[in-house]
Amino acid sequence: xxxxxxxxxxxxxxxxxxxxxxxxxxxxxxxxxxxxxxxxxxxxxxxxxxxxxxxxxxxxxxxxxxxxxxxxxxxxxxxxxxxxxxxxxxxxxxxxxxxxxxxxxxxxxxxxxxxxxxxxxxxxxxxxxxxxxxxxxxxxxxxxxxxxxxxxxxxxxxxxxxxxxxxxxxxxxxxxxxxxxxxxxxxxxxxxxxxxxxxxxxxxxxxxxxxxxxxxxxxxxxxxxxxxxxxxxxxxxxxxxxxxxxxxxxxxxxxxxxxxxxxxxxxxxxxxxxxx
Amino acid sequence: xxxxxxxxxxxxxxxxxxxxxxxxxxxxxxxxxxxxxxxxxxxxxxxxxxxxxxxxxxxxxxxxxxxxxxxxxxxxxxxxxxxxxxxxxxxxxxxxxxxxxxxxxxxxxxxxxxxxxxxxxxxxxxxxxxxxxxxxxxxxxxxxxxxxxxxxxxxxxxxxxxxxxxxxxxxxxxxxxxxxxxxxxxxxxxxxxxxxxxxxxxxxxxxxxxxxxxxxxxxxxxxxxxxxxxxxxxxxxxxxxxxxxxxxxxxxxxxxxxxxxxxxxxxxxxxxxxxx
Numbered sequence: 333x334x335x336x337x338x339x340x341x342x343x344x345x346x347x348x349x350x351x352x353x354x355x356x357x358x359x360x361x362x363x364x365x366x367x368x369x370x371x372x373x374x375x376x377x378x379x380x381x382x383x384x385x386x387x388x389x390x391x392x393x394x395x396x397x398x399x400x401x402x403x404x405x406x407x408x409x410x411x412x413x414x415x416x417x418x419x420x421x422x423x424x425x426x427x428x429x430x431x432x433x434x435x436x437x438x439x440x441x442x443x444x445x446x447x448x449x450x451x452x453x454x455x456x457x458x459x460x461x462x463x464x465x466x467x468x469x470x471x472x473x474x475x476x477x478x479x480x481x482x483x484x485x486x487x488x489x490x491x492x493x494x495x496x497x498x499x500x501x502x503x504x505x506x507x508x509x510x511x512x513x514x515x516x517x518x519x520x521x522x523x524x525x526x527x528x529x530x531x532x533x534x535x536x537x538x539x540x541x542x543x544x545x546x547x548x549x550x551x552x553x554x555x556x557x558x559x560x561x562x563x564x565x566x567x568x569x570x571x572x573x574x575x576x577x578x579x580x581x582x583x584x585x586x587x588x589x590x591x592x593x594x595x596x597x598x599x600x601x602x603x604x605x606x607x608x
Numbered sequence: 609x610x611x612x613x614x615x616x617x618x619x620x621x622x623x624x625x626x627x628x629x630x631x632x633x634x635x636x637x638x639x640x641x642x643x644x645x646x647x648x649x650x651x652x653x654x655x656x657x658x659x660x661x662x663x664x665x666x667x668x669x670x671x672x673x674x675x676x677x678x679x680x681x682x683x684x685x686x687x688x689x690x691x692x693x694x695x696x697x698x699x700x701x702x703x704x705x706x707x708x709x710x711x712x713x714x715x716x717x718x719x720x721x722x723x724x725x726x727x728x729x730x731x732x733x734x735x736x737x738x739x740x741x742x743x744x745x746x747x748x749x750x751x752x753x754x755x756x757x758x759x760x761x762x763x764x765x766x767x768x769x770x771x772x773x774x775x776x777x778x779x780x781x782x783x784x785x786x787x788x789x790x791x792x793x794x795x796x797x798x799x800x801x802x803x804x805x806x807x808x809x810x811x812x813x814x815x816x817x818x819x820x821x822x823x824x825x826x827x828x829x830x831x832x833x834x835x836x837x838x839x840x841x842x843x844x845x846x847x848x849x850x851x852x853x854x855x856x857x858x859x860x861x862x863x864x865x866x867x868x869x870x871x872x873x874x875x876x877x878x879x880x881x882x883x884x
Contacts, residue, residue: 394709398722399721400722400723408677427732430759435668439674456701462761483738488733489778492778506765
C-alpha cells in the first residue's frame with residue numbers, strides 16, 4: 333500500500349487506529365481454548381469486529397514465535413485473514429547486517445518465500461544504514477524505524493545526547509537521508525509528550541507509528557496536538573486496551589466498543605485537518 | 609550451559625570456534641536440493657563434520673524465517689540435532705518492551721513453549737534495560753548484547769560519542785550493571801582492531817562473541833591479541849568461510865578442513881593462557 337492509498341483510507345474511514353494483535357493465549361477467553369487454533373480464532377473475531385474502525389493491524393511477532401512452528405503458522409493465517417485494503421505491520425524490530433537483513437525482509441515482504449507479505453515491518457537502528465537499506469529495496473513496502481519508544485528504559489540510550497542532539501534525533505536525521513516519507517516511518521511512543529512536537533518539527537512529512545496509547549498511559553489528545561500533520565501523518569496503535577476489553581463470549585463486541593470510542597475521538601481530530 | 613562448563617569445553621577441545629549456520633538454500637550444493645529438507649540435510653552434515661572442532665553453533669534466525677513455517681521447523685530440527693554438550697546461540701537480535709521481550713525469551717529458551725531451548729540469544733540494546741532483563745530472568749541461559757558490530761555502518765550510531773564515551777561503551781557500561789559475566793556476553797566485531805583492546809579493559813571478565821573473522825575481513829590473531837583473557841573470554845564465529853568452503857559432494861570435508869585450520873590456530877593461542 334502506498335502513501336496516497338494509506339491517506340485515502342484514513343480519510344474514507346475517518347480513523348487512524350491500528351489494532352495491535354499481541355495475542356497471548358493466557359489472556360484470551362476460556363471458551364476459545366477448545367478451538368483447533370485458539371489464537372487464530374480470537375484474532376479472526378477481533379478482525380471481524382474492528383476492521384471498519386481501523387486502518388491497520390499490527391502483528392507483534394514475539395507473541396507468535398513463542399509458540400514455535402504452530403505460532404508461525406498462526407501468524408501467517410492471521411495475516412492472510414486481514415482484508416486486503418488494510419495496512420499490515422509486522423512488529424518484528426529486526427536489525428542485522430546486510431545479507432541477513434535481506435533475509436528478514438524476505439520473511440516479512442515476500443509471500444513466495446515465506447507465505448507472508450506485510451505492508452510494513454518495524455526495524456531497529458542500532459546497526460546503522462546497511463541493516464536498514466535491504467528493507468527499503470522492496471517496492472511499495474514500508475520500513476518503520478524505531479526512534480523514541482514508549483517504554484520507561486528508552487531513556488537508557490535513546491536520550492543520550494551530545495552537540496548533535498539526542499540519539500533518537502540523530503537516528504531520525506541520518507535515516508531520513510536513506511529514504512523518502514513514501515517508504516519510511518518512525519516509531520514514536522505516545523508517552524513522549526512534547527518530544528513528539530520536536531520530532532514533528534524535524535520531520536514534518538513522515539508518518540509516525542505511535543504505540544503507548546491506553547494501557548501504557550499515553551494520551552490520544554496529546555498525540556494529536558503534537559503529531560498531526562496535513563496528511564494526518566499518524567498511525568496510533570492500541571493493543572491490550574482493545575483486544576482484552578472483554579474476557580467472556582462477548583469479547584469481540586467489547587473490543588469493537590473500545591475501538592469505536594477511539595475511532596470517534598480520531599474522527600473529531602481528523603475533522604480539524606480534513607474537509608470530510 | 610554455565611560459564612565454567614563453557615570454559616571446560618574450550619580447554620578440553622582446544623578451540624573457541626563457533627560455526628555459524630547461516631544456511632542459504634541458494635548456496636548449498638546442488639545434489640542436496642532433492643532432499644526433503646535440503647537446509648537440514650546440509651546442516652546435519654556440517655555439524656557431523658565440525659562438532660569436535662568447535663564449542664558453539666550459531667543459528668542466524670533470518671535464514672530460517674525467510675522460509676516461513678518450513679524454515680522455522682528446519683531451525684528447530686537443526687537445533688535439536690546439535691550435540692547437547694555444545695553451546696547454542698540463536699542469533700536473533702531481538703529487542704522490544706518488557707512483556708514482548710518475555711515472549712521472545714520463551715521463543716528461544718523454553719522448549720515446552722516453542723520447541724527450542726538455546727543456551728544463548730543475541731539481543732539489541734536500543735530500547736534499554738526493560739528490553740533486556742526478561743532474557744536475564746532465565747536461569748542458566750545467556751544474553752549476548754550487541755555492543756560494537758562488525759559491519760561498516762556500525763559507525764552510524766555505535767560510534768556517536770559524548771563526554772561518557774562512544775555509544776557502544778555506554779551500552780556496555782550500563783548493561784554490565786544488569787547482570788554478571790555469568791549470564792551476559794557482548795557482540796564485538798572482529799573488524800574493530802584496537803577498539804577490542806579498549807573493550808577488554810572496560811570489561812575484563814565477560815565473554816565476547818566475535819563475528820567477522822574470515823569473509824568480513826577480521827584477523828583471528830588480532831582478536832586474540834586484544835581480546836583473550838585468563839578464561840579465554842572469546843567465542844569467535846565463522847560462518848560463510850567454513851560452511852561454503854566447498855560447493856560439491858565433498859562440502860562437509862571442505863568445511864571440516866577450514867574449521868580445523870582455525871581450531872589449530874586457536875590451539876596455539878590457547879597454549880599461551882592454558883597449561884594443557
